[in-house]
Amino acid sequence: MPIKAQAIRKNSQTKKLSIQYPQIKNFLTSLTTPKKVLAVLAVLFVLYAITDIISVDADAHTNIDFDSVRQSQMVPIPPTPLMSFAESGLIGSEQFINKVVTVKKGQTLSGIFTDLGLSQGLLLKIAHFNEDSKKLVKVMPGNDISFTMNQAGDLVQLRYQSSPFEELVIHNDMDQISTELIQHDQQIRLVSAEGTIQNSLFGAGKAAGLTDNMVMQLANIFSWDIDFVLEIRSGDAFSVIYEKIYKDGEYLTDGKILAASFTNQGTKFEAVYYEHEDGEGSYYAADGRAMKKAFLRAPLNFSYISSNFNPKRLHPVTKRVKAHRGIDYSAPVGTPVYAAGNGRVTRSGYNKYNGNYVFIQHPNGIITKYLHFSKRAVKKGQKVKQGQTIGYVGATGMVTGAHLHYEFIYNGVHRNPRTVSLPKSKPLPDTVMPEFLTYSTPLLSRLSDLKEQLVAMN
Numbered sequence: 001m002p003i004k005a006q007a008i009r010k011n012s013q014t015k016k017l018s019i020q021y022p023q024i025k026n027f028l029t030s031l032t033t034p035k036k037v038l039a040v041l042a043v044l045f046v047l048y049a050i051t052d053i054i055s056v057d058a059d060a061h062t063n064i065d066f067d068s069v070r071q072s073q074m075v076p077i078p079p080t081p082l083m084s085f086a087e088s089g090l091i092g093s094e095q096f097i098n099k100v101v102t103v104k105k106g107q108t109l110s111g112i113f114t115d116l117g118l119s120q121g122l123l124l125k126i127a128h129f130n131e132d133s134k135k136l137v138k139v140m141p142g143n144d145i146s147f148t149m150n151q152a153g154d155l156v157q158l159r160y161q162s163s164p165f166e167e168l169v170i171h172n173d174m175d176q177i178s179t180e181l182i183q184h185d186q187q188i189r190l191v192s193a194e195g196t197i198q199n200s201l202f203g204a205g206k207a208a209g210l211t212d213n214m215v216m217q218l219a220n221i222f223s224w225d226i227d228f229v230l231e232i233r234s235g236d237a238f239s240v241i242y243e244k245i246y247k248d249g250e251y252l253t254d255g256k257i258l259a260a261s262f263t264n265q266g267t268k269f270e271a272v273y274y275e276h277e278d279g280e281g282s283y284y285a286a287d288g289r290a291m292k293k294a295f296l297r298a299p300l301n302f303s304y305i306s307s308n309f310n311p312k313r314l315h316p317v318t319k320r321v322k323a324h325r326g327i328d329y330s331a332p333v334g335t336p337v338y339a340a341g342n343g344r345v346t347r348s349g350y351n352k353y354n355g356n357y358v359f360i361q362h363p364n365g366i367i368t369k370y371l372h373f374s375k376r377a378v379k380k381g382q383k384v385k386q387g388q389t390i391g392y393v394g395a396t397g398m399v400t401g402a403h404l405h406y407e408f409i410y411n412g413v414h415r416n417p418r419t420v421s422l423p424k425s426k427p428l429p430d431t432v433m434p435e436f437l438t439y440s441t442p443l444l445s446r447l448s449d450l451k452e453q454l455v456a457m458n
Helices: 021-029 033-060 066-073 109-115 120-128 132-138 201-207 212-221 432-457
Strands: 004-007 014-019 094-100 144-149 156-165 167-174 176-183 186-196 239-249 250-264 268-274 281-282 305-308 310-314 321-324 327-330 334-340 343-351 353-361 366-376 388-393 402-409 411-416
Touching: 004 066, 033 321, 094 239, 120 132, 132 167, 186 201, 186 432, 201 212, 212 250, 212 343, 239 432, 250 432, 268 432, 343 366, 353 388
Parallel strands: none
Antiparallel strands: 004 014, 094 144, 144 156, 156 167, 167 176, 186 239, 239 250, 250 268, 268 281, 305 327, 310 321, 327 402, 334 388, 343 353, 353 366, 366 388, 366 402, 402 411
């Protein structure tokens, strides 16, 4: 019977040893006694070696509990990491701090930078960097400024809504300033409105869906032809086509009035907004004449008139009949008073009768006088423009209450400011008229349709 021994090593290599018994018997018989002893010892040595190999291989195949080894050799992990790689800057971007500051009344940009721990030197560097960055200096109360700073408190980015559709972004990267202007899309929708005055223009405007600002725009368009303080009557009507401006689909504000009509005491006035080739726009009548004329019909807007032009009236203080060669506009103290036309201030002073007063000399022999100011805003010899504030309503001089006394003198003769014939403006050039008519005719036609609809409703 053959004797077989097999040793299996860890590397899966197998070695076989095969010995036949008869061969061993013949081999031992032929040997002398000493040699037999040596042979037996050799056989025993081989068997011992085989046994040792099998033992080593068995040790190699012993099962090891690697989980126990891992647990004994691994460092325990705490429940909270000792260090955040993101915070240390090893992974991802650096952590930033965002702060939004709403500018308060009386608050300055310098004070805001100080409160945030930012240097005045950085503010000066930004303010004088370029024309875009200068817009930051014009912040007003109620505006929001967004600051982004790093963990050290250094400014990284600043954002400011410089206009309804423009955002100024200032970057500060390693003390290197750069700016960008982001333009937001705006949508303009044309809408129309019409109304009839019952009690007041503001009330009729509100009923028609107009804001107070839009009502003021409407009055300003026709302020050279209509005294909206004195001449408005119940039954007067208006119609307008104007812009509504939307940002990102949400209503933001009203835009321009593109066309308007106003019927005052049976007289109809129409105006269309038209832009020249140079980009400047203004309002024109249907015949192409500018609505803006040399003089305003009234130097105040929407005030109560306490006294009309009357050559024979009883003076409220002296109780004597004295010519009242002008119009008294009753208004709250501090109401701005405008120059009725372009001219030069010939007098700006005070006396016990007129109180604080201003006289203005205009072209074509016209003088306008303004009395009883609480405060004067111009000096003698100063040039003024139409619509410029020259003083504020008050109760100085011989008066019974706060009001403005306004006179209009033409070639030395007092004239009624309400009815005096004012110089007409020049029409558009003949070369422009065809284009103006092409643009204005559809708008004016639409206004007529609106008026007819209003009449049908009433």
